[in-house]
Amino acid sequence: MRYAIEGGTVVTPDFILQDIAIVVDGETGTILHMGKDIPSVDMVVQLEKTDILFPGLINAHDHLLGTYYPRVGKGPYLNWYPWDNDLKSHPLYEERSRLSNQDLYWLGAYKNLISGVVTVSDHMPHVVNEPLIHDLPVFVLSNYTLEHECSSYDLRWGRGITIEHNEARERNIPFITHLEEGFDEEATLGVDILMEMGALDEYTVLIHGIALSEKDVATLATQKANLVWCPSSNYYMFQTTAPIKALLEAGVNVALGTDSPMSGGLHILDEMQFASSLYEKLYQEKLDPAILVRMVTVNAARALRLFDEGQIAEKKKANFTVVRGGHSHNPYESLVKADLSDIRLVIREGVPLYGSTHFLSFFSHFPNHYQQLFIAGGEKILIGKPIHFYRELCKKLGFAKQLPFFPLTLPEGTAVCP
Ligand SMILES: [Zn+2]
Numbered sequence: 533m534r535y536a537i538e539g540g541t542v543v544t545p546d547f548i549l550q551d552i553a554i555v556v557d558g559e560t561g562t563i564l565h566m567g568k569d570i571p572s573v574d575m576v577v578q579l580e581k582t583d584i585l586f587p588g589l590i591n592a593h594d595h596l597l598g599t600y601y602p603r604v605g606k607g608p609y610l611n612w613y614p615w616d617n618d619l620k621s622h623p624l625y626e627e628r629s630r631l632s633n634q635d636l637y638w639l640g641a642y643k644n645l646i647s648g649v650v651t652v653s654d655h656m657p658h659v660v661n662e663p664l665i666h667d668l669p670v671f672v673l674s675n676y677t678l679e680h681e682c683s684s685y686d687l688r689w690g691r692g693i694t695i696e697h698n699e700a701r702e703r704n705i706p707f708i709t710h711l712e713e714g715f716d717e718e719a720t721l722g723v724d725i726l727m728e729m730g731a732l733d734e735y736t737v738l739i740h741g742i743a744l745s746e747k748d749v750a751t752l753a754t755q756k757a758n759l760v761w762c763p764s765s766n767y768y769m770f771q772t773t774a775p776i777k778a779l780l781e782a783g784v785n786v787a788l789g790t791d792s793p794m795s796g797g798l799h800i801l802d803e804m805q806f807a808s809s810l811y812e813k814l815y816q817e818k819l820d821p822a823i824l825v826r827m828v829t830v831n832a833a834r835a836l837r838l839f840d841e842g843q844i845a846e847k848k849k850a851n852f853t854v855v856r857g858g859h860s861h862n863p864y865e866s867l868v869k870a871d872l873s874d875i876r877l878v879i880r881e882g883v884p885l886y887g888s889t890h891f892l893s894f895f896s897h898f899p900n901h902y903q904q905l906f907i908a909g910g911e912k913i914l915i916g917k918p919i920h921f922y923r924e925l926c927k928k929l930g931f932a933k934q935l936p937f938f939p940l941t942l943p944e945g946t947a948v949c950p
């Protein structure tokens with residue numbers, strides 16, 4: 533099937549276009565054509581005039597296994613290790629453990645999807661997430677190599693920095709490592725260690741980097757390394773964050789990540805809003821919203837080496853996040869200020885996954901199982917069986933858990949705890 537999306541405004545970090553149509557090849561899930569003239573198609577998806585269509589959003593660092601609420605901890609901490617101990621000794625940790633790993637990955641996938649995210653990079657090693665990620669309604673990166681962190685309190689997830697980094701280069705995939713998430717002597721040496729080992733280059737994706745020095749920032753820029761900024765989590769745990777202004781000025785490729793909702797942002801929209809307000813608080817100037825949009829689209833795709841994502845262009849994946857405009861005359865700001873109720877439609881590889889019932893007939897062309905429900909006050913269609921899923925969660929927990937990143941209202945007459 534071939535369909536066209538028209539109406540609304542098409543916005544990427546590089547252009548803003550009105551009165552154009554995007555033609556999607558349903559077979560390959562890619563963009564066939566963009567322009568004012570529409571070739572013959574099987575269906576037209578009509579956006580509203582105020583709708584803004586962005587590339588599908590990418591959450592560059594999440595902990596899907598930690599999808600729970602609320603946050604836990606009493607920072608500021610010296611590094612992540614004592615936070616992890618606080619989490620594991622907290623009653624919420626026991627409560628969360630009533631859910632299976634599969635439940636938590638699904639919850640994390642729904643959390644991301646309803647905030648407009650189509651692609652997620654997950655914190656965990658392959659041995660944990662590989663069996664759980666392939667049926668999820670969002671794409672979770674599986675091609676990466678990993679070292680948890682270069683410190684003595686590292687969780688020994690990888691086979692060593694050199695082996696993991698070499699494999700990333702050979703396979704043209706990212707080498708992901710947490711770096712300088714703390715202020716102890718070891719944490720502050722992260723960049724030097726990676727440099728010494730020859731493991732700092734365009735394949736390297738560093739998570740956090742809150743203790744980066746001026747010299748480290750210059751090194752990251754020269755080496756073309758990537759950084760994932762997790763401001764909510766950093767600020768909650770350490771009351772500070774990566775030197776973001778210096779990183780941007782140096783030209784480092786920065787993506788945005790929510791980290792775990794038990795320390796970080798509720799979802800990517802919440803994270804963008806927090807990033808924007810924190811930047812203003814730290815530097816008494818506004819962070820250009822187009823830069824934030826770049827961090828959740830092209831920059832994230834570049835860091836994770838997903839070269840057919842994060843952009844809207846012919847032959848790229850047909851991944852789109854449609855947001856209700858109107859928060860601002862600046863469309864980038866409309867995304868930064870959006871909340872869950874503003875997400876109008878989410879498409880991944882040509883397939884609608886989530887959206888307003890306004891698009892009901894579009895969804896009806898696809899054979900997937902969908903359910904209609906109220907999310908954040910709006911009537912929506914969501915892939916899978918989210919109502920059954922939520923009821924199962926509540927049954928396992930023994931009560932109706934309120935999750936602000938998955939605020940669904942069940943249809944009238946449906947008991948939460950069956
Ligand atoms: Zn992490």
